[in-house]
Amino acid sequence: MSRTAVRPHVVIVGAGFAGFQAARTLSRLTRGRTDITLLNPTDYFLYLPLLPQVAAGVLEPRRVTVSLAGALRHVRLVLGEADRIDLTRRAVHYADPEGQDGELSYDRLVLAVGSVNKLLPVPGVAEHAHGFRGLPEALYLRDHVTRQIELAAAADDASVCRARCTFVVVGAGYTGVEVAAHGELFTRSLVRRQPLRTGIEPRWVLLDIAPRVLPELDRRLSATADRVLRRRGVEVRTETSVKEATREGVLLSDGDHLPTRTLLWCVGVRPDPLVAGIGSALERGRLLVDPFLNVPDHPEVFACGDAAAVPDLTAKGQYTAMTAQHAWRQGKTAGHNVAASLGLGRRRSYRHHDLGFTVDLGGVSGAANPLGVPLSGPLAGAVTRGYHLAAMPGNRVRVAADWLLDAVLPRQGVQLGLVRSWSVPLDTASPETARVAGAPERTRDAAAERTGDE
Template sequence: MNTRHVLIAGGGYVGMYTAFRLQKALRKELKRGEVTITIVDPRSYMTYQPFLPEAAAGNLEPRHVVVSLRAVLPRVKVITGRIVSVDHANRTARIEPRAGDVYDLGYDELVVALGSVARTLPIPGLAQHGIGFKQVEEAIQLRNHVLDRLDVAESTTSEAVRQRALSFVFVGGGYAGVEALAELEDMARYACRYYENVRPEDMRWVLVEAADRILPEVGEDMGRYTVRALRERGIDVKLGTLLESCVDGKVILSDGSSFESDTIVWTAGVKANPVLAETDLPRDKQGRVRTEPDLRVVGVEHAWAAGDSAAVPDLTGPPGALTSPSAQHAVRQAKVLGDNVARSLRGKLLQDYRHKHVGSVASLGLHKGVAQVYGIKLKGWLAWFMHRTYHVSRMPTFNRKTRIVADWTLRLFFHREIVSLGSLQRPREEFERSALPRQVPPAAPEDREPQRLGTGGN
């Protein structure tokens, strides 16, 4: 018996949902051993990225915005590791597992769903001090970090340390940057009621965007409204501005302003996964795999691609148009891709991917949002509610949908959680303190008056 092996490179939304559709469509073939499916990803779970801002703000339990690949794909082999190169001419992918030696894995059908990575620039200090916002680990770290900075500001006697701790910079005015900033500012503003010496007006929140507008996906009018809404909350929105340096936390902007900050979040765009450069598949100028409308790789047999790593023709747009790298397209492309791979294995006709972008929604914090759907512009509570409704409907599995709705429901009756678990990033710190010889800080000079914290309240 000639078993067909389908290799799915990437376990994000496209990769996971393609495997899920294949698992369902090829149930009989999998049971008879005629087809095997393998999915490879550095993480053993899929992260639903549109919910990361809410997870960072504490509105959702972080575990509820991820889906275990092994739990939802019982008939699929899951390899936790990285694909470092692909030789499609010889149907071979090189795998770097989490531990152990690199090895080659053969396949018959290849699905490229590697997604995108943060598009960084050679800005001095960015690699050392910047924080990304594409994975659930980064959302958890950022939440803990922001709350930890409030603790630092409450406890220090140094005004310079206090101002640095209470300065938060977000670079990038797309979905990720605006939603993350808005949700975290909302959370931090709420948390201030539990601090004696930290008030909302003490914090400095800055959004830096190189273009002259933010959130282009929701239209120019809604973008201008968002700028006004953020500025009314005291957020400093700097348009047409670049981050020039952040060495040692000193932020220098192209408008001539400079200040110190412990928090520099980089959300200024994404790029195709650089692993694609290590393949023999055709790519466009942006490094994405070029596909036909039915999601087959252009000019290559037995290779497929979708999502942020693919340049997919937009049949609803003008000639030459490509679909945008959005969750809306990824959700639908994954379903067509899974069905088409199954059809191909059975020798059936394929279907083209065709979806007209219906609009976009964005959250700006609790009960605040903007949206433009089918040409209708919405803002405030209704847009926020639409954002939640749409994304929970796209969250994979009934289990996760239920847990997310339960999280939201509980938030109606209980206060926000504002506990900082910063020790998660430093789990051995206390043990090391116990194991190493104790060092007592030098005493203050005798003529120095004892420092006292301020007594300002809310």
């Protein structure tokens, strides 16, 4: 009488770039010989690079999401958010969307929990600023910007009108630059149908403490982005930061005060606070792993993406940057190495050379350096959109159709009111989900108290 073999159980926490790719790779390699469970707060993979286009009305929200159940046919999806990892018991504790607790046991664990908004101790920022890490924040911003233009057009007081149509973006990295570029085009389209008072136009201000925009990229890409932004009228103010934020405006480090009702916080990201409570070594909040993405002393645990400090084998002594490009490829490596640990194939170390970067500046403009070749203008814009279409794991036709429609039809300037301001607080460890009235909220301090990080 034959005995039925027990299939190993792999749990993947997080379905961002790293987690999605790890699940897809592992599913393909194991071909049903392994039980794979994916734990994620939402039922979709979010293609983050196109989020600014959602906020600006270019793309509809579902265009930048890919159904996990549809894309990962042989992977079991569990909706929930991990709040504790027990390495001794090999268990992941989580809370589902309705607040019920659950637990998943594992033989192999892949941590791909990603990152959340990075906060700085600036008075008033947590109360009055909004981040840009999830779909709810993009939907809120689209409604908020539309509402401010509508209220500005109806305002009797010129100073109120100016304040409402002034938009301040803090952080001139990828996200900040793209939000400002798309936001300026969006507000320009809105005022065509709802003109403001004579002599008043939408004002976009982009701030950064660095000496130039896109400080992490090649200077030629930085110069191209700076030139496009300034040509459109965006005020680029480098070596400047926010000193204090209030409901009526922001005080800058140079002493200038900007009356505004909109403060967007795009200063960067930090690792999800969940990894701080695991009890393993950290590198600036990221879980230290070896070149094979294994957590030291726990060969059954792998980590990848923004929450993992992965040694950069192309730059001795450094760790890979927290980018989607690295997360996507680390997820693939993690999938291969988990399969290898189960006797399927050989494990491999993570090594990746940058293939170049693309920055979408809205309209037909862009900045790119594919394979190190600097491009600007419409050609860079075409390369950028081509790259996104190739990189997306789904919805390519729908995205291309929205781009075509945006090129020939005016944007719909309406606010739906689906996401309220209090639903998307800046200080949250769950930017991928909107806060629900009465539900407990994972904040930086709450997470730190549970993990003993602070």
